[in-house]
Amino acid sequence: MRLTLRSLAEAWNRFFFAKQSPLPIALFRIAYGLLVIATLVLLRPDWLAWYGPHSWISLQTMQTAEPGTRINLFTVIPQTDSWINAFFWVFLASAILLSAGLFTRINSVIVFLCLTSIHQRNLYITHGGDTFLRLAGFFLMFAPAGAALSLDRLVRIWRRSNKGTAEQDDVIQPQRPWAQRMIQLQLSLLYFVAFLTKVKSPLWLNRTALYYVYHLDSLRRFPVPAWLLGATTLRWAGWSAIALEFSLGILIWVKDLRYYLLALGLLFHLCLEYSLNISLFQWDVLSGYILFIDPADAARAWNWIKLRLTGRRVEPG
């Protein structure tokens, strides 16, 4: 028993605290920032309609319908068009800086606060992808997201070079991945809960659920061949979706299966992106796949790119 507890503790420590290359979390930071930017760009034409003082749902109604103390910057800024617009530009600037990796920590905090605020301000227009970004943003605040592929790192190297100690900082230092692991766990939980919810549903078990989904006019994006919408195909597609959600929720942690499942998941989400009109959802979820790339593979790929671009090899650390 003692041995088991010890081995559990060791496994826990290896999983959360064994230092590894920060390249996956840095790549995720870039993807995350770009997705936040894309979300904002798509929201821009209706920004005031959703969040302004004369919006579809007033701040007061929102607080009545969804009570509770919440992080919501809209409750502390004046409710005028100019302030709400200023909020947009601060949010956008911070997301750009986060993608670039400049003042990464502070910008990850600002982006999380702003993202949570727009969700809390109008919860009725958010989808699962938004939720994933919000949750990932929470843990990203604690991650060493600026340790690689960032302007922060270039600044550090530049400062060291001025002091004549550049060599040691030119290597990307390994970091503890506990915050990255939490985002990974969050993504796998997303799939596993989706699996559990579906297997409890008679419509999914009798395999007619996708019939409804693919006959909703408002969800249709590009035309799907008629034979793919046949009863048999939709039934098999429904069960395949359930099986894949289980696999991406649980089996994703089996290292030998990981890349196969990520490839299947990528294909799955690209099919959904083609056929269903759910703005950015697929890309939001797919961004989390980056964190499942083996740091050694990410480092190898980064070295390869760096070698091609600069002729210099960088050790992953």
Added chain:
Amino acid sequence: MKVDHEKRDHPRWIPKATILAINLFLIFHIVAIACWCVPLNLPPILLCRKLVRPYFLWAGLFQAWDMFAPTPWPANSYVEATVIYKDGSRTTWPLPRMEQLSLTDRYFKERYRKFSEVIQIDDNDALWPDVARHIARLNSTPSNPVKTIILIRWYSVIIPRPDGSYQPEPWDRHVLLGYGVRPEDLQ
């Protein structure tokens, strides 16, 4: 020993305390998030949800992953408003409908699809007056203000057929709200 203290810029206990704090943070969040989203209503899970609810609402950690489950939206539907002006004239004002938009517009207006779904649910009737007021503001002019808004839900039920074919059902309507617009609503 002295040398160690000179080299270190913080006391020895800080790294250990940090790791302990991180471990507590991790254990709490893993347990709390799992209890929050797993679709089981066992007493310990319900208790856990109740305990973490204030923190989750505050921090934005609440989540639901019921994508198209347990029941996908079972009907094609949309919301439109009948706008009645002070001079007695009337017009129909629909919320943006994805199927009538270009591909680009669908990306920009997709939030209206979600919003339209939400306001069609009777449990969300507290939102209807705000929606009516917003539509009134969009359609009013100083010379001819909007007097009444009637929110209507149009729907065509999707009925699966054994052979998988699809026949659109006739459209039906359900009045969500009739709202008398007050002058202050248009401010």
